[in-house]
Each structure stands twice: as C-alpha cells, then as structure tokens.
Amino acid sequence: MESTFIIEKSVVIVAVFALTMLMAMYSTWAERKVAAFLQDRVGPNRAGWGGLLQPLADGLKLFSKEEFFPNTPNKFLFIVGPGIAMSTALMTSAVIPWGDRLHLFGREIYLQATDINIGLLYFFGVVSVGVYGIMIGGWASNNKFSLMGAVRAASQMVSYEIAMGLSMIALLMMTGTLSLKEIAAQQAGLNWNVFYQPLSFLIFLICAFAETNRTPFDLPECESELIGGYHTEYSSMKMGFYLFAEYANMFISATLISVLFFGGYNYPGMQWMVDNVGVNTANILGMLALFVKLCFFIFFYMWVRWTIPRFRYDQLMNLGWKILIPLSIINIVVTGIVILRADIAAFLGF
C-alpha cells in the first residue's frame, strides 16, 4: 500500500472524527436552543455570542467534576461501559460517503473513510454492538434503577433493530447493493429513494429514534420512573461519554437517513455543476447539501423530542412488534411484486 493512500485516508478519517465530535458538541447547544424556542424561552446566552461557547463550558465542567465510583464489584466493567458506547458511536461514520470526490494535488480523493461492499451491514453490526455499552454499564452500576434502564434499553434496541433491518431489505431490493457509496450515487439528481420507498423511510425513521433512545422512545432513561436510567451512577466525563455517544449516534443516524433516502450529497443540477463549473466546487456544494439535510434531521429529532410525550413501555413494544415489523414485511412483498411485475404478468399470460 502506498504511503500517499494511507495519508489521504488518515486525513479523511481525522476530518470525519473531528466533524462527528464537533456536531455532537453543538447538538447539545442546538438542543437547548430548540427547546428554548419551542417553550418560548431564550436558552443559553451567557457563554459567547448566543451561547455558542456553552458546549465548551459544559465540557470543562464535566471534566472537572469529581470522579465517583458506586459500591460495585465490577469497577472494570463500570469503566468499560461508556467506552464501548462512545467507540461504537464513532465507528459507524467509517462507511458513510460524505461527498463524491475531490481533485486535489493531482489525485482523486474519495470523501469516504472506506468503501466496503457490505457498508450497510457494517452499520447494523456496529449499532447492534452499541447496546453492550448501555447494558454493561447499567449492570455494573450495581443499582436496580440502572439495571432497569439497561434492560429496557437492550430490549428496545433489539426489537427495533429487526424492523429497521426489514425496512432496509425493501430498499436493498431496489438498489441491489449494500455499498453506501453506490446507493448515494444511484440517487443522482432528484432520484431520491424516499419517493420510491416512503414506507421504508418512515419505518427507518421511527426505528432510528428508538435506536438512539430519543423521545418518544427514551424509556431507558426516563427521569420520572428511573432517576436517570442506565447512567444514574455515572458522574464526570463517564456520564459525558454516554451523553456524547447519544448525540454522536443522533448525528450518524441523521446522516444515514439523508444518504439512504434523501440522495446524500446529491442535489438537483449537480451533474451540470460538474460539467460547467468544476468537480471541486460541485462536490463541496454536495457536501454542503448533505450537511443541510443532516442538520434538518437533527433538528427533526429535537423537534419531536419537545413535541411528542413519552410512550408507555407496552405501547413501545406493541408498536415495534405488532405494527412496524408486519408493515415492513408487507413493504418487502409489495416491492418484490413491483420489481417483478413484468415477469409475473408474463407468467400469468397477460
């Protein structure tokens, strides 16, 4: 492997890492601002202009807090829990195409950390591992509220993963590939998947809310019943890791929704821009387009959080198992019939 390739990929990986961290940081600020807006308040406005330095102040506060350990025989697992949550939240960004390509220093640079031909499966693999962070941390806290939160989180995430995977199958039957780069490239122009698979998009969106433990599915940490859920016993930066991981997950799932259903970096007239203005300008605009789309979905997460109240636990399970899974199976069957309509018509003798 040539060294320039390694350098190029390292730069992309570091940039994606920095972007994820920055977005997770400013999501906490945006969340407070959106909450304030929806509740007719001002929100944070002391640190910096419009409270823009608030995340830094929060981070400093979390770092300087006392490191508290509950009375637990599993100190190691107690520390490992937030670590797993954070690292799985950061690993998912590896397969996301942030743009098509740039021409720099006489090289074509693809704006993706790695393009494996099973990109989407990799995403599901990492997401399913993410549950361990919450489960191990909640169990090692040696506190019944933490354990309840952890058990809730695990059952919720496992249930919604099924509907999420099934909703993806209908999309994959159309795209015929698991590589996120190809899926994004297929949606050039306004050929977005959401127009062909609206039901699949809806199911995926709902499941993404459940996977990231956001309201209305935030039962693992519902304050009124479980104090703080799985992170009740956590303090200082270990709790910061859990909170950060949630925002990082939110950012990644917003990006994935934009890439899978809303054309990713594509915008109307991108081909024209490539032909007439230049590859670099066109693709930087493409990255901006992806950024706008994912910002909208992050805003959507917050909008829903301050609009819809929390579900009851049995409602959550009923929605997952009795509504979303059958719906996504019907969606698969309908998609199959539509794809094979010519063959079926020929078979029936039309």
Place this chain on the structure above:
Amino acid sequence: MSGILITFCVLAFITVLTAFLTIFSRNPIHSAIYLVICFFSIAGHYFLLNSQFLAVVHIIVYSGAIMILFLFTIMLMNLNERHEVHRPRITRLGAIVSFVLVCVVLIAIFINSKPIVGEYDATGEDFQSINVLGKILLNEYMVPFEFASILLLVAMIGTVLLSKKEKLKK
C-alpha cells in the same frame, strides 16, 4: 513472521483464552462477556480469511442478537455464584459425547466439501462478494437454503406457541 500470521496468532490466543474463561469464570455475566469477546475474535478470523460478509453477519447475529438476549436473561434472573447448579456426572458425559459427535459431523463436512471448494477456486470468481454468494445460495443450494429457513420458521412458531400455552392455562 508476516503481519497476517502475527494477527492470526494473537486472535487465536484471544479466542482460546476467552473460550476457557467462559467456562471457568464463576460469575455468569462475566462468562457471557467473555463469550462475546470470543465471538468477536472469531469474526476477526473471518476477516483474516477475507470474508467480510460472514464476519459482519456473525457479529450481527451472535454478538448483536443472541448474546444480548443471553446477557439480558442472566441479568433479569439475577444469577450469581450461589445459584450454580450441581451437574450430575451423566450430564457431563452426555455433553462430551455430543461434542465429539459434532466434531465428527464438522470433519465430515470439511472432507466432503473440499472437492467442491476446489472447483469454486478454479472458476476464479470472487466468492466473498454478496452478489455471488446470493446467486449460489438461491440457485445451486436453493433446497437446503429453503429447508434451513423453514427449520428456523418452525422453531420460531414453536417458541411463540410455547409461551402462549401458559397464558391459556391461567
């Protein structure tokens, strides 16, 4: 030593070590966590063999679903050292016999499939890619594949039935 050999040695060491720790650790939750690490290192072996699909599916199914449910049940039942049941000798003997039988079946599979694998090697196609894998599964091995899925479906319906039955009795 080449890099791949070193990676293989490290992975094999982790796999065997965590497999033994799974059996020997007293706390059921620690056992389960060691088993998860064991599964991950097995996925690493698949990556070394360049079969990304198998590795990721292994992680999704075993680490991501089955072991989470395992851990879930152990946490819910709150098992610890005190609840450890004493296993009679006949059970241990049965376990050893069934393990040996599984070994025989696996060796038979490997010996029988070797010529077929050689044939696939000769065609020069990339059998790690999911496109080729899907075509083979649904053309050449259509019947066994469908049988396996029917078996899974039956098992699933059976589980639902078993859990429903208790409710009817009440």
